[in-house]
Amino acid sequence: MDVVIIGGGLAGLCAALDLLGRGYAVTLLERRQYPFHRVCGEYISNEVLPYLERLNASPDQLMPARISEFQLSSPAGRILTAPLDLGGFGISRYVLDEYLYQLAQARGADVRLGTTVTAVQYEAATDEHVVELSDGQRLRARVALGAYGKRSTLDRQLQRSFFQQRSPYLGVKYHLRYDQPRDLIALHNFADGYAGISAIEDNKYCFCYLTTRQKLKEHGTIPALEKNVLARNPLLRRIFQEAEFLYPQPEVINEISFAPKQAVEDHVLMCGDAAGLITPLCGNGMAMAMHGASVAAHHIARFLEGGLARPALEAAYQCEWQQHFGQRLRVGRAIQHLFGQPILSEAVVGTLRFWPAGIRALMQRTHGQAW
DSSP states (O other): OOEEEEOOSHHHHHHHHHHHHTTOOEEEEESSOSSOOOSOOOEEEGGGHHHHHHTTOOGGGGOOEEEEEEEEEOTTOOEEEEEEEEEEEEOOHHHHHHHHHHHHHHTTOEEEESOOEEEEEEETTTTEEEEEETTSOEEEESEEEEOOOSOOHHHHHTTOGGGGSOOOEEEEEEEEEOOSOTTEEEEEEETTEEEEEEEOSTTOEEEEEEEEHHHHHHHSSHHHHHHHTGGGSHHHHHHHHHOEESSSSOEEEEEEOOSOOOSEETTEEEOGGGTOOOOGGGOOHHHHHHHHHHHHHHHHHHHHTTSSOHHHHHHHHHHHHHHHHHHHHHHHHHHHTTSSSHHHHHHHHHHHTTOHHHHHHHHHHHOOOOO
16 A cells, blocks of 8 residues: 554544545554544634635534634733634544544545554565564555554553653543533633644533642542642633533543654654643644645645655654644744743733733734644
8 A cells, every 4th residue: 555544533533534635555553443532622724714715624513613812811810811813623533533534434544543653664575564463464664654642552662761751641521511602712720731722613611720640649539639729720620610521531641742752753754742742731733734735735745746856855854843743842842831830820921911912922922824
């Protein structure tokens, strides 16, 4: 086959649609069954819309929420608001991933669900990748694209440096109904974390927060953590008191690492969160996954049509990936350090309330332009 894509999130699905549209044979491997929930803020910058239009995958029929305003609160509840210059839309991953999967399957992708990849090996003699599956099957492909998300056992097999270090972060997500303007995305800080809430389809909201394992360990359970830590912020307390939570248990993910990663590992091109994870408070991970898919598909197509040798493919992809996303990830990590500590968070919010140009500059450095 031409390309095997490991992981069926936004990066993998968009890369599959892009490559299918260019006439290549694509096999996409996903360990779960669509539709399913992911821990994700579910806000997407409008920078992705021209690309989705080119893929004939416009999200309009999914009836997303249109978002144009931003709100930030300190742990004590001090608030600043600002317009989102480019704006964005809110759609659940449960709906969006299913939609893109159906499109990819209808357009000829070989999508294999419930499939776990155990290893990827590059054979120099044949210039191919051999992908080993948990059921013993082995697939051969000219290109392997790793789009499997934040953390995988493949990272261990590939001996990726970030995988050797434990990360202190965990993420928690709910869907709920709540009385908040549907054009607003709000970010609320608390001790050792922050939470985001924004509208999605069907008059629902995504409520997602990042905190640390240590904070959870101190309080024992997620409900106790929410009551004793998050609810100290009056805006978060109001959410827990007034919102209708739509499923009894939240989605939780552990070991979220914001450490730098390489965009190419042992000749496997990495895409989306597998290539680098921007901090959630920047609100741009979903757009970056789609943009990364576009960059990967472009260079893979050049390789498959004979315009690039493999060393040139890997160098060109890594270079362009850094050009588009390297600074955004660095700025995201720097911004992350400004929040989570109550005194510093209060000072930052207090300063930004009277410095609109500073807010706009931070947003511009963590968001891209339409492509």
